[in-house]
Amino acid sequence: MDMQHGQSSPGEQGNPQAIEAVARGVQYLEDEDGDRAIECFTEAIRLCPEFISAFFARACAFDDRGDFDLAVADCTEVIRLAPDHFRAYRLRGGIYQKTGKWAQAERDFAKARRIEARQQ
Numbered sequence: 001m002d003m004q005h006g007q008s009s010p011g012e013q014g015n016p017q018a019i020e021a022v023a024r025g026v027q028y029l030e031d032e033d034g035d036r037a038i039e040c041f042t043e044a045i046r047l048c049p050e051f052i053s054a055f056f057a058r059a060c061a062f063d064d065r066g067d068f069d070l071a072v073a074d075c076t077e078v079i080r081l082a083p084d085h086f087r088a089y090r091l092r093g094g095i096y097q098k099t100g101k102w103a104q105a106e107r108d109f110a111k112a113r114r115i116e117a118r119q120q
Helices: 016-032 034-047 052-067 068-081 087-100 103-119
Strands: none
Touching: 016 034, 016 052, 034 052, 052 068, 052 087, 068 087, 087 103
16 A cells, blocks of 8 residues: 655644554554554544544555445545645545446546646
8 A cells, every 4th residue: 555645744743653653554554454553543643633644544444444435534534634635536536436436436536637747
């Protein structure tokens, strides 16, 4: 899972506990323990409510687990915090596609393409 996005929220830089919680969560994801990963990402969000990476990582974990509504909610929060986060649009578009929401999927994929092209 690629969670790099080039953006960070102001608080996450100065919150080592939140950063550590995300690192633990990523390790749990690599170990295929999605439930514990989600707990870690949730802890990071509790410690730093605008932690973009934690929301995106949790969205990925929810998607992996098939909790699409929760994944969409976290993607939407990432987009609220970082409107140019093309990976959040791409992930949310993929979830919409999996759930048969074709118009929303195409809208998100198009937005992701525009943002990504602008950032290159």
